[in-house]
Amino acid sequence: MSRHDITMIVNGKRIERSVPARRSLADFLRDDLQLTGTHLGCEHGICGACTVHLDGVPVRSCILYAVQADGAEVTTVEGLSPDGTTLSPLQDAFVSCHGLQCGFCTPGMLMAATALLRENPHPTDAEIRDELGGNICRCTGYQQIVESVQQAAREGFVR
Amino acid sequence: MIVAPPPATEPRAHRFIGKKRRPVEDRRFVLGRGRYAADITLPHLHHVAIVPSQYAHARITAIDVSAALAVPGVLGILTGPELRAKTKPLRQYLDIPGVEWFPLAGDVARYAGEWVVAIVATERAIAEDAADLVAVSYEPLPAVLDPEAAMDADSPPVHPSHPSNILYQRTFVWGPVDADFAAAPRTLKTRYRWHRSATVPIETFSVTASWEPGTSMLDVWASVQMPQFPEQIAEALSIPLNGVRVHFDVDVGGSYGVKRGIKHGVLVSFLSRHFGVPVSFVEDRLENMRGGDMHGPDRIFDVEAAYDDRGVVRSLRIRTIDDEGAYPGRSPLQMGKPVGAIVGAYAIASVQYEAIAVTTNKAGQVAVRGFGQAPTNFAIELTMDRVARNVGIDSLEVRRRNFIQPEQFPYTIPSGTAYDSGDYPTVMAKAEALADYAALRRWRDAARAQGRVAGIGIASCIEPGGGNAIFQALFNDKDKTTTFPEGCQVKIDRTGTISAQIGISSSGQGHETLVSTLLGEIFEVEPDEIRVIHADSLAGLPSQSPVASRMAIVLGDATVGAARRLKDRMLRIAAHDLGRAPEDCEWNGTSVRVAGADGAERTWLEIARIAHLFYHRLVPGMEPGLQTQFVIEVPTGGTLPTAEGRVQMYPCHSFSAHVVAVEIDRGTGKVHFHKYALAHDCGTVINPDIVRGMVMGGIAHGIGAALYERFVYDDAGQLITQTFADYMMPTTHEVPHVDMIEHETPSPFTSLGQKGVGEGGYMSTPAAVVGAINDALAPFGARVDHAPVTPVDILECLQ
Numbered sequence: 001m002s003r004h005d006i007t008m009i010v011n012g013k014r015i016e017r018s019v020p021a022r023r024s025l026a027d028f029l030r031d032d033l034q035l036t037g038t039h040l041g042c043e044h045g046i047c048g049a050c051t052v053h054l055d056g057v058p059v060r061s062c063i064l065y066a067v068q069a070d071g072a073e074v075t076t077v078e079g080l081s082p083d084g085t086t087l088s089p090l091q092d093a094f095v096s097c098h099g100l101q102c103g104f105c106t107p108g109m110l111m112a113a114t115a116l117l118r119e120n121p122h123p124t125d126a127e128i129r130d131e132l133g134g135n136i137c138r139c140t141g142y143q144q145i146v147e148s149v150q151q152a153a154r155e156g157f158v159r
Numbered sequence: 160m161i162v163a164p165p166p167a168t169e170p171r172a173h174r175f176i177g178k179k180r181r182p183v184e185d186r187r188f189v190l191g192r193g194r195y196a197a198d199i200t201l202p203h204l205h206h207v208a209i210v211p212s213q214y215a216h217a218r219i220t221a222i223d224v225s226a227a228l229a230v231p232g233v234l235g236i237l238t239g240p241e242l243r244a245k246t247k248p249l250r251q252y253l254d255i256p257g258v259e260w261f262p263l264a265g266d267v268a269r270y271a272g273e274w275v276v277a278i279v280a281t282e283r284a285i286a287e288d289a290a291d292l293v294a295v296s297y298e299p300l301p302a303v304l305d306p307e308a309a310m311d312a313d314s315p316p317v318h319p320s321h322p323s324n325i326l327y328q329r330t331f332v333w334g335p336v337d338a339d340f341a342a343a344p345r346t347l348k349t350r351y352r353w354h355r356s357a358t359v360p361i362e363t364f365s366v367t368a369s370w371e372p373g374t375s376m377l378d379v380w381a382s383v384q385m386p387q388f389p390e391q392i393a394e395a396l397s398i399p400l401n402g403v404r405v406h407f408d409v410d411v412g413g414s415y416g417v418k419r420g421i422k423h424g425v426l427v428s429f430l431s432r433h434f435g436v437p438v439s440f441v442e443d444r445l446e447n448m449r450g451g452d453m454h455g456p457d458r459i460f461d462v463e464a465a466y467d468d469r470g471v472v473r474s475l476r477i478r479t480i481d482d483e484g485a486y487p488g489r490s491p492l493q494m495g496k497p498v499g500a501i502v503g504a505y506a507i508a509s510v511q512y513e514a515i516a517v518t519t520n521k522a523g524q525v526a527v528r529g530f531g532q533a534p535t536n537f538a539i540e541l542t543m544d545r546v547a548r549n550v551g552i553d554s555l556e557v558r559r560r561n562f563i564q565p566e567q568f569p570y571t572i573p574s575g576t577a578y579d580s581g582d583y584p585t586v587m588a589k590a591e592a593l594a595d596y597a598a599l600r601r602w603r604d605a606a607r608a609q610g611r612v613a614g615i616g617i618a619s620c621i622e623p624g625g626g627n628a629i630f631q632a633l634f635n636d637k638d639k640t641t642t643f644p645e646g647c648q649v650k651i652d653r654t655g656t657i658s659a660q661i662g663i664s665s666s667g668q669g670h671e672t673l674v675s676t677l678l679g680e681i682f683e684v685e686p687d688e689i690r691v692i693h694a695d696s697l698a699g700l701p702s703q704s705p706v707a708s709r710m711a712i713v714l715g716d717a718t719v720g721a722a723r724r725l726k727d728r729m730l731r732i733a734a735h736d737l738g739r740a741p742e743d744c745e746w747n748g749t750s751v752r753v754a755g756a757d758g759a760e761r762t763w764l765e766i767a768r769i770a771h772l773f774y775h776r777l778v779p780g781m782e783p784g785l786q787t788q789f790v791i792e793v794p795t796g797g798t799l800p801t802a803e804g805r806v807q808m809y810p811c812h813s814f815s816a817h818v819v820a821v822e823i824d825r826g827t828g829k830v831h832f833h834k835y836a837l838a839h840d841c842g843t844v845i846n847p848d849i850v851r852g853m854v855m856g857g858i859a860h861g862i863g864a865a866l867y868e869r870f871v872y873d874d875a876g877q878l879i880t881q882t883f884a885d886y887m888m889p890t891t892h893e894v895p896h897v898d899m900i901e902h903e904t905p906s907p908f909t910s911l912g913q914k915g916v917g918e919g920g921y922m923s924t925p926a927a928v929v930g931a932i933n934d935a936l937a938p939f940g941a942r943v944d945h946a947p948v949t950p951v952d953i954l955e956c957l958q
């Protein structure tokens with residue numbers, strides 16, 4: 001199994017590691033960097049729980065290899081809070097509206113919704129549902145998730 | 160006599176109960192700081208990969224692991240015969256000698272995907288490499304796939320050492336069923352099919368186990384929602400129960416019943432002890448879907464109704480065949496819980512109920528949200544729709560005519576269960592108003608006039624909450640278990656801060672929020688200042704886990720009981736220090752004062768300090784510190800079934816009424832929601848956002864069961880819906896916005912009037928959605944009697 005030296009910026013920090021070619025970006029984040037906020041639901045790129053931002057674009061980290069992120073900037077759910085403690089407006093809205101239950105799909109939802117609000121700070125209900133259509137939640141029935149994104153948009157999502 | 164919590168001392172008007180409060184769990188989840196089983200790491204942790212059976216039914220003639228063992232990084236390999244020689248079979252709840260279930264197949268594999276070999280290696284990827292090199296030789300046997308064919312005497316046996324493929328069969332008769340049928344002006348008979356699906360959490364099952372020979376202690380971290388999980392590991396591995404420590408401070412990534420993981424827990428615990436290293440197994444999605452033994456009920460219902468020309472139903476005959484798959488475990492009891500709500504919300508006088516559990520060559524079944532009540536309610540509700548259609552009345556009206564009336568509570572149904580309280584007509588009227596039912600009917604009729612396909616569905620359900628062990632005894636005479644307890648321990652430390660311990664893991668229900676809200680209410684302190692922790696199975700109190708929508712009821716009342724006991728003790732400490740009798744003192748917020756006197760009082764902190772630091776001021780003979788516990792038996796529990804199989808099932812009965820309008824695309828058969836409205840009554844609401852989320856989540860599962868989700872086996876017994884691309888779950892596109900309104904009829908059996916709320920959405924929605932489809936199909940003279948209803952099914956009806 002060939003190994004590769006890779007460098008990336010993860011949540012603002014420069015990371016240098018040697019990884020096997022077959023290691024997924026999700027496994028790299030979880031096992032090599034202990035960023036366990038990124039969750040694996042299907043490992044087929046369907047459920048969206050593992051969504052992270054690669055150079056600002058939401059991607060499925062389970063179907064990317066770590067080596068594909070060489071030289072890229074990666075943001076995970078742990079990078080949404082400015083200091084690891086203060087909630088971003090979107091995170092705060094998810095708590096306020098209880099836009100989650102078990103919390104397992106939540107990191108992917110937050111990453112998808114963050115990308116949406118950056119592109120479109122005032123999305124309609126239909127636009128929110130459209131953008132989150134690739135993230136499966138089994139707990140909430142989505143209604144309080146949609147409300148969370150609406151609330152974050154209302155309160156001026158800035159990031 | 161079941162011990163109820165002591166009387167209240169807190170103000171009657173609630174400060175925190177029923178008020179908006181940010182759930183305390185949510186903060187760690189949005190920060191990505193949840194701690195799930197797959198996040199647990201230990202030094203020298205090893206990982207498991209599984210070799211599954213390729214056949215639905217086959218004799219295993221040889222296993223060659225030599226090439227796999229040679230892979231660098233592989234520590235060891237375990238086969239079924241070796242495991243079976245050293246462990247006991249997993250627990251069965253039916254009395255079915257000859258049906259033996261182990262984590263790995265022995266000489267016969269009984270379904271495609273059944274685990275055959277386990278490989279332990281330093282990394283999961285290495286274990287998987289080695290799994291590819293294991294050579295298993297099979298001699299295929301005829302597969303038993305159809306549950307009715309399986310019942311034939313000449314069917315090949317799934318378990319040859321059991322007399323037949325029928326694992327359980329009993330007919331209950333409650334009341335004069337035959338006489339009621341003979342006297343009824345009308346009868347009908349219908350067959351319904353509830354196909355195999357499940358709640359399929361996004362987190363697969365994960366478990367890490369570490370055996371420590373120095374202390375003979377097994378530590379287990381698992382994504383589990385399972386009563387009796389520690390006992391079952393201890394039993395299978397012959398470890399004293401006090402040598403198994405299951406850590407419940409693990410966040411569980413969804414369960415809705417299915418996160419049982421008995422075979423997973425036993426296998427991984429065995430591997431850790433056997434190979435002397437900590438071992439972790441995280442199911443991949445295929446292992447979960449095909450071999451995780453997490454499929455839900457798979458039922459055929461034959462229902463007969465006896466009714467009159469007004470649509471009033473007098474009697475029901477229900478026969479249900481449940482396909483348990485290869486290994487039943489606890490799943491057949493899911494035909495037992497519906498006994499406690501076998502007439503739904505209706506004043507039906509007599510019932511015959513036949514329950515049949517059949518084994519086939521499919522994955523084992525497990526508990527799913529509602530514990531069997533969702534399919535049964537589907538059959539009852541669609542029968543009400545047929546009654547309405549046959550007598551020519553509206554499907555809302557037929558329900559109104561049959562409802563148990565508010566003045567009839569407590570109301571005992573023919574099967575012996577007393578419903579605690581409710582006001583079904585009012586809740587239905589609220590749903591009708593919220594949906595603007597009259598306007599909906601105009602919309603439907605106008606749509607039809609334009610040639611569109613539109614329909615309205617109505618469903619109600621009784622949601623039993625609280626849990627009870629009685630279906631164990633009902634389905635197995637040898638099982639006399641009547642206790643189904645829950646406990647809470649509360650401490651106030653020397654600085655006055657409050658902590659509580661609960662003995663369960665949570666899978667999204669918000670138990671920390673529940674307990675801290677109740678403690679805040681009773682102690683009159685800010686709930687956010689109260690810490691709630693999840694004890695491990697040795698430190699915690701007796702618990703039966705958050706099944707059966709029971710936590711608001713039983714953990715709630717255990718919490719209330721512990722808090723009131725502690726308050727009583729604090730009052731006695733303060734009274735003694737004030738030199739007064741306890742009855743001369745009273746609580747004033749967080750202080751105890753002399754009633755009606757000069758204002759002499761002891762503050763919360765002073766009382767805590769006396770209890771912890773100043774023994775010379777403590778009530779003589781009182782133990783130091785401020786700590787207590789309260790363990791509660793489920794209200795109305797503790798009884799055994801009667802000879803006729805009459806039972807008091809669960810204590811509390813929530814109710815909901817759903818109104819759904821759909822439009823069907825004539826070209827594609829796709830079902831679009833035009834309107835979804837419901838009213839529900841779960842008694843006293845503790846956290847409105849959690850309640851709303853529970854109802855809504857159940858609806859989403861119900862939409863999945865009604866329209867999309869099905870585990871499909873082909874004719875060779877291969878599961879062909881193995882991924883989320885084939886097993887389709889509703890997304891934001893499939894789940895509509897739902898209008899919801901509450902009604903509160905308190906339960907007389909709980910301290911605050913609370914009832915359960917986790918399952919009702921899932922119990923009502925499938926019937927409401929299929930009912931709406933049937934209303935839409937009625938002008939075409941067609942109807943469907945199964946779930947899920949696919950676009951192909953609908954297109955066939957439209958032709």
